[in-house]
Amino acid sequence: xDKDKIDQIISKHEGKAKNLIHALMEIQHENHWLPKxxxxxxxxxxxxxxxxxxxxxxxxxxxxxxPQGRHEVHVCMGTACHVRGAQQIIEKVxxxxxxxxxxxxxxxxxxxxxxxxxxxxxxxxxxxxxxRHHSRMTPDKVEEVLKSYD
Amino acid sequence: xxxxxxxGKLEELRKTILSKRxxxxxxxxxxxxxxxxxxxxxxxxxxxxxxxxxxxxDKKVDIxxxxxxxxCQKGPNVIIHPEEICYMEVTPxxxxxxxxxxxxxxxxxxxLIYTDPNTGEKAAHMSEVPFYKNxxxxxxxxxxxxxxxxxxxxxxxxxYSALSKALFDMxxxxxxxxxxxxxxxxRGGGGFPAGLKWETARNAPGEEKYVIVNGHEGLPGAxxxxxxxxGNPHCVLEGLIIGAYAIGSHQGFIYTRHDAPQLLAxxxxxLAKAEEYGFLGENILGTGFNFNxxxxxxxxxxxxxxxxxxxxxxxxxxxxxxxxxxxxxVHGIWDRPSNLNNVETWSNVAQIINKGAxxxxxxxxERSKGTKLLSxxxxxxxxxxxxxxxxxxxRQIVYDIxxxxxxxxxxxxxxxxxxxxxxxxxxxxxxxxxxDEMSKLGAPIGAGDVLVLDExxxxxxxxxxxxxxxxxxSCGKCVPCREGLRQMLKIVTNISEGKGRExxxxxxxxxxxxxxxxxxxxxGKTASDPLKSTLRYFRDEYEVNIQEKKHAA
Numbered sequence: 104x105d106k107d108k109i110d111q112i113i114s115k116h117e118g119k120a121k122n123l124i125h126a127l128m129e130i131q132h133e134n135h136w137l138p139k140x141x142x143x144x145x146x147x148x149x150x151x152x153x154x155x156x157x158x159x160x161x162x163x164x165x166x167x168x169x170p171q172g173r174h175e176v177h178v179c180m181g182t183a184c185h186v187r188g189a190q191q192i193i194e195k196v197x198x199x200x201x202x203x204x205x206x207x208x209x210x211x212x213x214x215x216x217x218x219x220x221x222x223x224x225x226x227x228x229x230x231x232x233x234x235r236h237h238s239r240m241t242p243d244k245v246e247e248v249l250k251s252y253d
Numbered sequence: 254x255x256x257x258x259x260x261g262k263l264e265e266l267r268k269t270i271l272s273k274r275x276x277x278x279x280x281x282x283x284x285x286x287x288x289x290x291x292x293x294x295x296x297x298x299x300x301x302x303x304x305x306x307x308x309x310x311d312k313k314v315d316i317x318x319x320x321x322x323x324x325c326q327k328g329p330n331v332i333i334h335p336e337e338i339c340y341m342e343v344t345p346x347x348x349x350x351x352x353x354x355x356x357x358x359x360x361x362x363x364x365l366i367y368t369d370p371n372t373g374e375k376a377a378h379m380s381e382v383p384f385y386k387n388x389x390x391x392x393x394x395x396x397x398x399x400x401x402x403x404x405x406x407x408x409x410x411x412x413y414s415a416l417s418k419a420l421f422d423m424x425x426x427x428x429x430x431x432x433x434x435x436x437x438x439x440r441g442g443g444g445f446p447a448g449l450k451w452e453t454a455r456n457a458p459g460e461e462k463y464v465i466v467n468g469h470e471g472l473p474g475a476x477x478x479x480x481x482x483x484g485n486p487h488c489v490l491e492g493l494i495i496g497a498y499a500i501g502s503h504q505g506f507i508y509t510r511h512d513a514p515q516l517l518a519x520x521x522x523x524l525a526k527a528e529e530y531g532f533l534g535e536n537i538l539g540t541g542f543n544f545n546x547x548x549x550x551x552x553x554x555x556x557x558x559x560x561x562x563x564x565x566x567x568x569x570x571x572x573x574x575x576x577x578x579x580x581x582x583v584h585g586i587w588d589r590p591s592n593l594n595n596v597e598t599w600s601n602v603a604q605i606i607n608k609g610a611x612x613x614x615x616x617x618x619e620r621s622k623g624t625k626l627l628s629x630x631x632x633x634x635x636x637x638x639x640x641x642x643x644x645x646x647x648r649q650i651v652y653d654i655x656x657x658x659x660x661x662x663x664x665x666x667x668x669x670x671x672x673x674x675x676x677x678x679x680x681x682x683x684x685x686x687x688x689d690e691m692s693k694l695g696a697p698i699g700a701g702d703v704l705v706l707d708e709x710x711x712x713x714x715x716x717x718x719x720x721x722x723x724x725x726x727s728c729g730k731c732v733p734c735r736e737g738l739r740q741m742l743k744i745v746t747n748i749s750e751g752k753g754r755e756x757x758x759x760x761x762x763x764x765x766x767x768x769x770x771x772x773x774x775x776x777g778k779t780a781s782d783p784l785k786s787t788l789r790y791f792r793d794e795y796e797v798n799i800q801e802k803k804h805a806a
Contacts, residue, residue, distance in 0.1 A: 128550055159571060162571050163551075165553035182630070185718055186631050224474055226325075
C-alpha cells in the first residue's frame, strides 16, 4: 500500500464532502481495496460521518473492503456473453482457481468478479484479467489464459 | 492557443487548420473502440508507426487512432483514407504489406477485405460493405475521420459551427423552438421529447440550473453511447453547450463509467481543449455566456443511471431514486432545475441546429425522427454499433446489416431494451423501428441495445437472467422492487429448473402488476417487462417447463 499516494488523494479532496465518491474511487483504483484506517481518514478530512462513508462503500460494487489478489479476473456475464455460453466459462474459471465470485484465493494470486457487461459484446464470451481482454473464450482457452499468469 | 472571442476568429482558425491539410494525403485510421482495444489494437498502431518510419513515409502518411468504426465483429478494423478501404481482422504481420501495397501502391489486398460468407462476394470500400452501406450513419460516420483527442480534427469537419450559429444567430428561444420542431425524442429509453424537457427546465423558477449528460450506459448489451462519447466527445459537448444556452444553465455535468480509461481520457482532453479554445468557461466566443462542465462517475451500480438516482450520486450520496412525481427538470441536483439527456440525444443537437428541423424531420417515421444508434449483439453474425433511420425494420437490421444468424440456426426473437425491455418474436420482425410501434409490441426500443436470439434460446432462461441482473442492481429503497424482484426471480428460477408449480404464472403476473403500479422508479416499474413480454409471446415455454418438470438450461 502506497500511503503517500493515498494521502495525496485525500488531501486533494480535503473539506469537500461532495467529492466523497471521487476520493473513494481514486483510492480504490490506486490501492485496489479500502482499508478501515483509510476510510476513517477520508471521513475525518472530507468532513463526512463514517456511517455515510460506509453507506457508500458498501452500496457500490466497485469498492472492496478486503484485500484483492495479485490478478483480478472479471468474467463477463452480460446478456450477449450469456447467450454465447458465459456460464460454462465462469464454472471453468471457478473450478480452475478454486474460488467463487467475490473471493480471493488463499495465496493471494487471483480475485474473481463477475461483470454485468464489459461493453465488448462482439468478443463474447470474454474474461478480463488485470484490465486485459481475452476474447471468444472456450473452457479450454480459459485454462491456457489463466496458466499464463503467475 | 488564445481563446477565441468571436465567430470570425473561429472561422479564421478553421480555415488555417484546413489550409494545412491535404484531403488526398493518405491516412491510416485504426479503430480504438472498446472491442478493437480488447483485440490488442495497440499492437497494430505501433506496427504502423514503425513501418512508416522504416519506409521513410512519416511526412507523407498520417496515422490516426480513432473511435469505434462500428464493425466490432471483424476487429481490429483499419480504414485507409482517402479511398475508405476497409481492412478487417488486421494483424501486426499484415502491416508492412498494407503500407507498401495499399497506402503507397493504391492496390487492394484481397484477403483483408470483407467477404460475404454466403456468396463469397468481396467488398473493399466502406460504401460497398453490406454492414456499412445499409446504415444511415449521420452520427457515427465522423468516428473514423477524427482523432477523438484532437479538437482541430473536430473543427476540420465543421465542429462547433452549430454552437457559433446558436450563440450568434439565434436566441435561446429560437434554439429551443428548433429542437421542439425537430421532435428530438430522448434516446435513453423513455423517448420523451427533449424540447419539452428543456422548456420545463428553462421555465422552472431559480437562477441556478444544470444540464447533464447521462453517459452511464449500464445496460448489459449496450455499447453505442460509449462509441460516441469516446470516439467523438466534442460532438456531445457541443450539443450540451447549445442546450445550456437554450435552457439558461451555466453548469453542466457528464456522468459516466469509471471503468473505461480511454473514455475518461478522451472526455477530459475534450473538456480541457474546449476551454482552451474558448468554447467553455467564461465569456464563450466573446458572447458573455459562461458555462463549465464537471465529470462524475458511476462506481458500479445499474440504478445510478436512473435520472433522479444519478443526481443523488452527483451530490455525493447513495443513488437512490425519488418518486416520479418529483420532476427533476424542476427539482433535480440540490433541488435545482436539472435537465438530463442521454449521450445520443445530446449528440443529435449540433446537426439539428446546423441543418435545421426541416432536414431532421425528413428522416424517420411520423412520430420518431432522425436516426437511432443500436448495439447489435447476441447470436448474430455481425455484432457492432449500427445507426439506422427510424422506420428501418428489424428484419433489415438483423439480416441486411447484421448478416443473419450464425451456425445455420434460425432466428427466434429479437430482444430490445435489455433487462427492462421486451422481445419481438420472429413472426413480427417486419415491424419498423419506431418508439411507439415497438412499445405497442411490449418491446420498447430502450437505449438501443438489440439482442438477437437463435432457436436454441430458452426464453424462461433469458427472463431468469434479466431478473437475476436486476435483483442485484435494485437499490433496495422501495419494497415492491426489492422484494418483488427477489420473489419473481425465485419463482422463475424454480420454473427454469423444472421445479415449477401450477399457479406460478398467475402469481408472477400478479407480482409484476403490483411492481408496475407501486415501485418508485422506472427500474422497478419496468423490471417485469421481459417477463410480461416472454409470457405474451412464449407462454408455452413456461407451461411446458411447469408441466413436464423440464430443465430450461
